[in-house]
Amino acid sequence: MRHPFALLPGALLSVLLIGLSFNNLDGPVLLASAVTVYSQQPIATTTASGATASYTGAAAYDPTVLNPPPIPDPLPSMSFGIQLQSSSDAVSGLSIKQNGGFMGFSIEFSVINQVLGKNSSYLQIPFLNLMSNIRQRAGHVRIRVGGNTQETATLVDSLADGKILEKDEDNLTNPTDTPPLVFTPDVLYMLNNISALVNTKWYLGVPFNDTTNLRLSIVQVGEAVLGDNLLGLQVGNEPDLYVKHNHRSGTYSPYDYFGEFGVLVQALAAAPDLYPVRNNLIAPSIATGDWTPEMVWDTGFIPSYTDSLGALAVEHYPDDNCFAIYGIGSPRDPQTEFPNYLNHTSGQSIVQPYLNSTAIAQAAGKSFIMLETNTASCGGFPGISDSFGAALWALDYGLQMAYSNFSGAMLHVGGQNVYYNPFTPPPTNQSTFHQWTIGPVYYSALVIAEVFGSSNESQIVDLFPNDARIYTPAYAIYENGSPARVALFNYITDSSGNSDYTASISINGGTVPSSVKVKYLSAPSVSSKNDNITWAGQTFGATFASDGRLKGDLDLQTVTCDTTANTCPIKVPAPGFALVFLSDDALSAADSVSTMTATFSTTSVTKTANTVTIDASVLATSNGHSGKDRKLGSTSKGSSSDAPGSAAMSAFAAVAAMTFGAIVLVGRWWM
Template sequence: MAKATALLLCWAAAVQNAGAVSFAVPAQAKTGGLSYAPLDPAPVGVSLEFFTMPSYLTNVTATLQCLDNWRALTGVWPPVRIGGTTQDRAQYDPSTSAYVVYSVARAADAPMTLTFGPKFMSLAATYPGSVVLGLNRAKNNIQNTIAAAKVAVAEMKNLLAIELGNEPEYWVKDKQPIASGSWNNVIDRASQNDWNIRVGSAIGRTNIIQAGNWNDSPPQWGAAGLIATENATVRQYVRHYAHHNYPGGSIQKLMTHSTTSQNVRGFNADVASALAIGKEYVLGETNSVSGGGAAGVSPTFGAALWTMDYILRATYSNISRIYFHQGTVGNCQYCAWGRYSMGSPYYGQYIATAFMAGAKHITALDAGTTNYAAYATFDASGAPLRVLLYNSDYHTGGTRSSQPFTLTGLTSSTVRAKRLTASSATARADQGGDISFGGQTFTDVTCKIAGTETYETSTVSGGQVTFTVKATEALLVYLQ
């Protein structure tokens, strides 16, 4: 009976994958009845936990190389955000000569209190790309925050925005001083508006605040509600709005394309509210599972594929930048890199960056309702540049199913492609897993690219071509 059941399941899988899914590639951006979104020059960024920033920039060799790998693709250094839970435990100390001062019982712990000095901002200023700097609102010491903000503005020519407070919906639980009386989303909106005006005016800068920064789902904690309370005075100081997001779940749930699409749709109303007043919307801190990640989920190849799909669905939904969080060095399951080893998520971030590099627009060719995804990017002239195909069927062992993808509307005679693959969804780069993109890998410690770059060439016939993408795989197709 068990053997018969197994045969039936194999037959069902074969039937499901028997027919090709077909996608027409528009000949020009903004045609074909599809929705299109403009692309930031560097949509994929990194969020560094506040107290770890000096270590990532001075003690972790991989950091600048990993970011430079993306710069080599886009021509632009990726954006960085410095913040997180420890930003609201940090007080500015103008007298300290250290980057940060704190003590912990174990190296893997995050400090409950810390101070930072002017050198913290001077170090952040050395990064070649843009930086969002998170400062403390929870301690309710606005003069201390203004003092730090003044140094940031003076020192950091790369300062994109200042974030005032991290995830304020949790401040009652954290027993933060600003929430010692009544505290809810309505009071937080009033507090944000007040602080945005006072900090912005004190440092003499408009268009400087990253507002929002909640983690709980909209609409209770969300940009639409905040924007509705803002007057013109407040809005002049806001550069853009941000939300945090950690979808969580099993590997299979996380990497399933329809689930990712549904998760991202939860931000549509907030994105629309920001765009309606001419402001950007970003995911200011995000990753797979909150609290540094889950050991059985976050370091896997399945999580890398989720990372890729999530980035593309978010940018397609008019989310300008996505900042993936890097937590405590040496205690971070979802980190894309560490001091000694690479993380699987880096591969997802890299292929997404390669797909969007130099492109001006992105669209989704699929409806986001199945396991099979197709995205297209377009160059400055509006011509199709690349297509990315994703088969989110879950594979961990045994016979591996595959799905044919047919692209139509192509004008060239041949196309090239690079494959993102591994033996299973549970493969881990930090445990020697066989993850590769176009035959190449990223070296532990240094993050340098290793191996020979491998392209697959396919013939286009009658304007169409069919690719086979295995379960738990993605394929980047180059149209130019």
């Protein structure tokens, strides 16, 4: 049955321009008997500087800028060679085949009505644009809806106030104050409408806080509504932390999880008409906190449930900022932690504990997914998670996971109170005059989509160039057996140019083309914020400045190669990332996205009173106009006038005089 809130119509609300006018006055001008003066500063003859204020706003917009690490001493070589093999058959350690949707997003269930849309008919346009950017490059987008809030989420037929989601703020759980949720089926119709527009695929979470009274409605409705757009159902979110989060008794072990997972499998099998899909469960999704994956595998988990498992998964953050936010754990100093994210060993060390599990997954014929990750748990770090350094880190970390045979990774998205969001909508009370904020790690997902493309045939290898120096890593991407792209990193910050390096790419058993195309991910420093980040010359802009579309002219650089010497010299700035396209086929999809990406107009507004819009360029060059023959009036909704200009100006002058008098009186009283 088609849901009544199917795809929204093309016509959306228009912005209403509210004119200013005074009431028509036939008699004497009547003025208010009281004037309120807000935020008036006292009049004084001297001024003094106060202490620098600390930022107290939402974490997502924190302006903290850290110092970049010092230039390494000694410097790694600034000129080195990279030799590729002409055929993937000669490459040792090549990954499994990957796709451009490798890096997706994990959106906390409790914020989907802010990020995705208000309901199935009102979708967030900037979000659609952001997903369209990925879809055009990768062919599809993968999103996980879940997190801690999935564990207590309950599907209900409807909510009294017409909302699709509500939080129970009076019964918070976990050390991170997680609210229980109730949601309606319209959430799932909203997801499917997004899929229809931008080819998005979904992972959903089954509530697992009470396995004696399983709530499986999300399975039934999710499968019925989403169909092939449902990739899988996560069973349990970080079960190895259940004891610490007070969700299970202190004796809870991997064997207990094994048994509870079996209870759910049996419940689904008992009602095949309600739950027809048999092989789409995702587990164990541990955080590698108190358990290792091997502790779960040792229970016989995979062979026991292989027919029910769609994929194996873990969740992991390399660090945490929980002490600063919740007073738990150990204190962390962001400035001290910053260098840990700015070299190749960071991604390697995160991935290393899972290398055995990716091999086990392949042997079992299962995908292995990093279902939730980001810079640090409990919201990330100010100055790290929202810096250009984080963009380089997430990009390198993502490629390292792909090289290590993960099949996907989801960057987590929280609310306004976290630093690491790939994208953040403005607070609701600012949505009429502020746009979205695009975090640095969204650029990482965008670039990875171009690294792998949409062929589903890309394989990646870590090249360990420059004597495996940790500040200058590189990867090669092979497509259909041939070298297609090269990814080059420079983690060093050095404005002098002395740390810019040149990598000379050659092909063993083949010849380099006469020229190659290069795209750069750039910023002045690893400490730079979003307003200074560009991908191939384009940007999403500063805080509160994006509608989800790249701005600026595409900068696709051409580098001439020496076919006689069989080398292509590629310069990589400090800091920066370069993606080298070795053939026209490797470039074709990426080269056309600036003109082919489907985008959505932002003509929908949530407030239609007092929303005057003036083009900034017009305002900047305007000399103003005389008020002699103009009508002025109230900005309050419902007040209007068509008074003659002279009467209006008389009233305006009277109000101005009275206001000025009040200011002077207040100023004298404060002096």
